[in-house]
Amino acid sequence: MNLLKAIVNLFRFDRTNWRAVLLCLLTAVVFWLFNALNKKYSTNVKFPIRFEYDESLFSPIENLPHQINVNVNGTGWELFRDFVGFKLPELTIPLERPTEVKKIVASSLTPMLAPQLGKLQINYIVTDTLRVQIDETDTHRFRLYVDLTNVNFEKDFGRTSPVVILPDSVELSGPKSILLNLPDSIKLNITANRLDQNFEDDIEINIESPYIKRNPPLANVIFEVGDVREMKCAVKLLVKNPQVVSSISWPDSITCTFSVPVKRLEEFGRSKKEMLLLLDVKSETNMPKFLKMPNFIELIKMDSIKIISNP
Numbered sequence: 563m564n565l566l567k568a569i570v571n572l573f574r575f576d577r578t579n580w581r582a583v584l585l586c587l588l589t590a591v592v593f594w595l596f597n598a599l600n601k602k603y604s605t606n607v608k609f610p611i612r613f614e615y616d617e618s619l620f621s622p623i624e625n626l627p628h629q630i631n632v633n634v635n636g637t638g639w640e641l642f643r644d645f646v647g648f649k650l651p652e653l654t655i656p657l658e659r660p661t662e663v664k665k666i667v668a669s670s671l672t673p674m675l676a677p678q679l680g681k682l683q684i685n686y687i688v689t690d691t692l693r694v695q696i697d698e699t700d701t702h703r704f705r706l707y708v709d710l711t712n713v714n715f716e717k718d719f720g721r722t723s724p725v726v727i728l729p730d731s732v733e734l735s736g737p738k739s740i741l742l743n744l745p746d747s748i749k750l751n752i753t754a755n756r757l758d759q760n761f762e763d764d765i766e767i768n769i770e771s772p773y774i775k776r777n778p779p780l781a782n783v784i785f786e787v788g789d790v791r792e793m794k795c796a797v798k799l800l801v802k803n804p805q806v807v808s809s810i811s812w813p814d815s816i817t818c819t820f821s822v823p824v825k826r827l828e829e830f831g832r833s834k835k836e837m838l839l840l841l842d843v844k845s846e847t848n849m850p851k852f853l854k855m856p857n858f859i860e861l862i863k864m865d866s867i868k869i870i871s872n873p
Contacts, residue, residue, distance in 0.1 A: 604635045606688055609679075613694065614656040621737045621773050623695035630668060631688035636681060653678050660696040668692055697737035705731050705747045706767070706781055712751065716758040720790035722823035724857040728782040732767050736774035744769075750781060760786050789824040792862060795834045799850060799867075802842040812841070812867070816850060819863040826858050841867075 608629045630653065653675050657663055668689040676684050708725045715721075732748060734741060750765045764780040796815040804812060816839055822830045839850040850864070 602635060602637060604633060604685055606631055606633050607682075608632075609650065610652045611692075612652055612654050613660075613696075614654050615660040615696065619699055620660045620696050621699045621735075623697050623737045623740065623771075623773065626694055626696075627692045630671075630675075630692070632675070632679075633685040633688055634679065634682040635685050636683065651678055651680065655692075657694070657696070660694070661698060663694055663696070666692040666694065697739050699735060700738035700741050701733060701735040702741050702744075703731050703733050704744065706750055707747050708750045708752060708765075708783055710752060712753040713757065713761075714755055715787065715790075716756050718789060718791075719758045719787055720821040720823075721785050721860055722788040722790060722825070722858065723786035726784040728784070729778065730781075732781070733777040734769065734774050735777070736771060740771050740774065750783060752783060757787050760784075790821045791824055791827065792819055793822045793827075793830060794819050795837075797834075797837045797839050797852075799839045799841060800853070802840060803844050806843045816867060817865040818861060821860040821862055823858060830856065830859060 608631050610628060611630050613626055655666070655671065655674065668687040668691060672684050672687060675687075706727050706729075708727060710721070710725070727750070734744070734748075748767060748769070750767065752761075752763070752765060754761065762782065762784045765783050766780055767776050767778070769776060794817060797818050798815050799813060801812045804810075820830070833856045836854055837852070837856075838854040840853045841848070841850040850867070852861070855861070
């Protein structure tokens with residue numbers, strides 16, 4: 563009876579009693595935690611990795627692996643530190659001949675990585691294979707040109723001057739294989755709606771690969787906008803390799819529709835006789851291309867070619 567009464571008295575709301583109970587619980591938890599963290603454990607840990615190579619001479623073609631999963635053995639203190647992220651070591655993998663390495667069997671890295679883990683011991687490497695794509699760094703200069711497909715103007719307005727690009731080329735540096743697969747000219751895409759005034763803007767030089775460095779990254783594009791008129795005229799056609807289809811007679815000219823600045827209508831009238839279209843019969847597109855056309859006008863439409871078969 564006295565024992566039961568003592569227990570009831572213990573749990574009565576008394577600040578002194580509760581403080582003693584909490585202090586006992588806290589002491590027990592601390593002793594348990596210290597005891598648990600001093601024991602040895604094995605677990606998987608994802609360590610950040612860095613490939614070491616001469617970055618002035620070589621560039622990655624695609625994203626390199628950024629971490630490796632390793633089963634390690636260590637005390638609770640060491641593993642707790644790594645899981646929480648305190649001083650998590652970055653493992654370095656040197657590449658002496660980076661262009662010759664395509665994949666690395668991760669298990670072969672144990673002797674290299676073990677000294678970098680401090681007191682942690684490697685049981686085995688969970689990650690199977692590390693794949694790397696690195697190429698020689700090269701530099702080339704590419705011409706810039708503007709695509710006006712997505713530019714439209716207010717009614718009776720249009721481009722009234724040549725397009726000026728400053729600078730007119732860009733220097734690209736990066737993996738040699740990527741640079742060699744790029745076209746000779748880099749396109750600048752412009753989007754503008756209902757233009758009725760002169761255009762000037764800095765346009766980003768977009769390259770798909772994030773490993774290509776651009777110098778400069780932007781180009782300034784300028785052209786004048788003003789009153790224009792639609793003008794039709796027959797443009798002389800020159801046929802290249804007509805013998806390929808000897809049974810066909812080609813027309814002497816093709817009717818084209820141009821956007822011409824009002825202030826240069828007289829000049830257009832004088833120069834239209836000098837315009838010339840070239841059709842290469844061997845070309846896959848079979849589309850005529852202008853050999854001569856004033857740079858202040860813009861082609862709106864070209865009539866289809868009427869082909870006449872020889873009897």
